[in-house]
Structures are given as structure tokens and as C-alpha cells.
Amino acid sequence: MSPQPSTFCSLLPLPDYPRGRHSFKKVPSYLWYEEEMHDFREAADPSVLYHDGAWYLYPSAGMAYVSTDFVTWTHHRMEPYDCGYAPTVERFRGQFLLTACQAGMWTSESPLGPFREIGPILLPDGTPLGTPSDPGWSDPMLFADGDRLYAYWGIAHPGIFGAELDPEHPNRMLTAPKLLFSYNPEHEWERLGEWNEDPTRSFVEGAWMVKNKGRYYLTYTAPGTTFSSYAMGCYTSDRPLGPFVYQSTNPILRQSAGLIRGPGHGSVVRGPNDTWWAFFTCTACNHHMYERRVGVTPAGFDADGNLFAVPPSELPQRAPGLLPRPELGNSAGLLPVNMNRTPRASSKIPGREPRYATDSCMKTWWQAAPDDREPWLMVYLDNTYTMSAVSILWAEPDLAYDAGRTPTPMKYRLEYSMDAADWKTALDASTNETDLLIDYREFAPVSALWVRLHVLEVPPAGVGVIHLAVFGVKS
DSSP states (O other): OOOOOOEEOSBOOOBSOOBOGGGSTTSOOOSSSOOOOOOOBOOEEEEEEEETTEEEEEEETSOOEEESSSSOOEEOOOSSSOOSSSOEEEEETTEEEEEOTTOOEEEESSTTOOOEEEEOOBOTTSOBSOSTTSOOOOSOEEEEETTEEEEEEOOSSSOEEEEEEOSSSTTBBSSOOEEEEOOOTTSGGGSBSTTSOBTTOOOOEEEEEEEETTEEEEEEEESOTTSTTOEEEEEEESSTTOOOEEOTTOOSEEOOSSSSOOOEEEEEEEOGGGOEEEEEEEEOOSSSTTOEEEEEEEEEEOTTSOEEEOOOOSSOEESSOOOSOGGGOOBOSOEESSTTSOOEESOOBTTBOGGGGGSOOTTOOEEOOTTOSSOEEEEEEEEEEEEEEEEEEEEOTTOBGGGTBOOOOOOEEEEEESSSSSOEEEEEETTOOOOBSEEEEEEEEEEEEEEEEEEOSOOTTOOEEEEEEEEEEEO
16 A cells, blocks of 8 residues: 655646636637637636535636545536636535525535525625626625625626625625725736736736634735736735725735746635645636636734735645644755756657756646657756655647547656666556646655656647656755
């Protein structure tokens, strides 16, 4: 029996990553120009519930995922599977309530359903929310505060709204929608653009409420999910519907460079042993503006009661992550030993060079030639290292669902050598049957000068590697 994995990486290895909603031809583009259509996968806007010792993660485009340790996630295709962008689930009075963007309300006795639809979201007078005179129902979040239930929602103009819901009829509001706060151009990080260069507008969105020591923390994100400047901020209050005060340490989560860029729209959740975790969306944006990934990082409250989150790390983290001081991070002490070293490859296509697999960039990748039936990528480490984990972000350059080029479990071996001639196996995934777009695995420590990723079967969508990181320590 294999030992229990002891580490995980911030980008979560969710199996069966969902098909991007905008790769379906029936989904209109929000852009002013006609975007070239390319199939892609996405997961974003994670709403997370910690219940009975397990994490339940509900992302946009397909639900749901369950884990007890952040290391191994299982996919449960619940119904409704994709009820709209930004789904949210909350436990209230022994039931689990579900809603999403421009959707109604569902209820279930289990966090994985089956869910029964209650009805549309209603204003206090019984009319459906979503008429031209009201703020609509975008990026909703449900929050149970004892025996009372609240909702928070909103995208862009005019801002984030809140209302109390009827506990007997949770799809109906008890109070009229209240504007809690709006985009403030004085908050430079909220300004639209890759460099926050446009102060005239912003997408203030992704509300999430947590309560700690009697204080209410309403998080949100700006300026837009396609930008590396996407970040998470926070307003606080001593009441669930305000008035709210801008937290002075904003933004609480921001990272604009490296593999994990633009961490935003997600959820802050209390876990075991009073630990806190921030789940987030980050950008990929290779084939579509909504091509995104999901990750997690430690969070907490400082001595002054300010909510914070540790910047996401590309390094392995300790699992299950019961850390006493989250401000110090949660690193397992392993470092990537092959980054920015120039790999060799069995083949390539123009513009998709081997070095793109080791440049810590989500927007570049190595791609093998179409006629290469057993592609490999190898790296000289320039010194001897003892390695014990690997992270692979696979590219799917020829993904096309209608043409039958669908996602397939990757079968491969990670090999090592001292002379690039005598190769041994460090990790054998030759019989892998799990579809992992983001693949992180541990293996028994090995020491070597060379490492090689050897793909054993070419999937229908082709072979490409966005990121190959082998982790270890100097021997």
C-alpha cells in the first residue's frame, strides 16, 4: 500500500475538469468582437463548504468535488451539474441550499444532492428578482448566521448588494436589496485593466461573507477575472448588512506574476483546528477569456482583526494543512529543481518550444509534433538533486469535443538518470485512469542529474505541457 501523501500544491488537482461554458456554441460572447471559437476547460468561482470533516467545492461550469486533505479530490456529478456561473451552497436548518447566477434556489438534505428546486428568487413583494428596475442576481452568496439567512450578490455597476432571506421560504427576501458598497476609484487595485490603468470602471464582484469573533467580513474581487491584477478585498462590519468599512490592509489576496496570477473570486472558509483557507480563481486565458483554474492558500486574521490570505505558492504545501501560524505560509520545504533550465524534447511544433514547459507561465506550453507517438521532455539539472514530487499542468492543444477529441487520462512515466542513457522510473503513471488537467504526485525520493517526462500514449487532444516542475532538495 502506498503511503498517505503528505503535500499538495495550491492549484488543486481536480479530476474531470469541466468543459468551458463558452466552448459550447450556444453560449454568446460578452466581447465586442467575434471571438475565435476553441474548446477549452475551466473551473472558477469556487464556493466551498467544510462539513463533517470534508471539503465540498462547487465551481462554475460543473459540480462537485470532495476532499478531506486537499491532496485527493473526487468528482461527484451532482444534479444540477451546471446551474449557472458562481454557484453557492450553504447549510441552513439541516438543509443545503443551492443557487447561482441568474438561477433560482434548490434544496437538499445532502451537500451532493439530489437537489429539489424551490423556485425563483423573489423580492419581498413576491415579484421575481431580475426585472429592469432591480439589481439582478449575479455572483450570489448565501450566508447562515444562526437562525437567520442572508444573501450577497452583484457584478460591476452599481456594486455589491445584500438582503435578509425568509428562513421559511429561502428563495424570498425579507428585506429589499441594499447596496452595501460600490467601486471606489480611489482604491487603485480596483481599477480596470492589467495594470489598473482605467479608473473609470471596474468589475466589483464575487461577494463572500465570513464571521469571526462577532465581526462580519464581506470579501469581494476586482477589477475583472481576465486580468493578472484580479485580487480580493474586504469590508467589515458589526452587522450582517452593514454599514461596512473598507479594511485598511486591502487587497487581502493579490499576485500578478508567476504561474498563479490574478487570484480572486472565491471563498474564505474555516477548517479543522480553527484554520482558515482562501479558495480562489486564477487566470489561464489561453483559448478564451474565461479559461480559468482553481486553487487554495492559507488565510487568517492578524492581531488587529484584519482578514488576510497568504500569497498563493507554486511550491508543495503541507497536508492536511493544520498550520498554527498561517502568516508564515505552509511550505513543505521542497523547491523546484528544473525551472528555467532548457529542456530537450523528442519533437516540437513551431512556436511551442520545450523551454515553455519550464518558464513558470500559464500562457505558454511545449507541444509535441502530431506524428510523435511517444513524446518525451527531459531536463539536465546541472547538479545532483534528490527529488520526491512533480507537478504537471497539461495543455490540450487540439481539444475538440464535437470532433471526438475529448479529455483523456494521461499515461506517462517520470524517469531519472545520472548520464541521460540509463533511465530508471521515479513515478509510474502508465496505468493512470484519472483525468487530471492539473496533476501533482509524490514518489519515493530519488537522486539524479537528469529527469525525463515520458508520455506513453498520445491522447486525442494531443500532447502539450504548460508546466513541468520537479520538486526536491540538493543532494
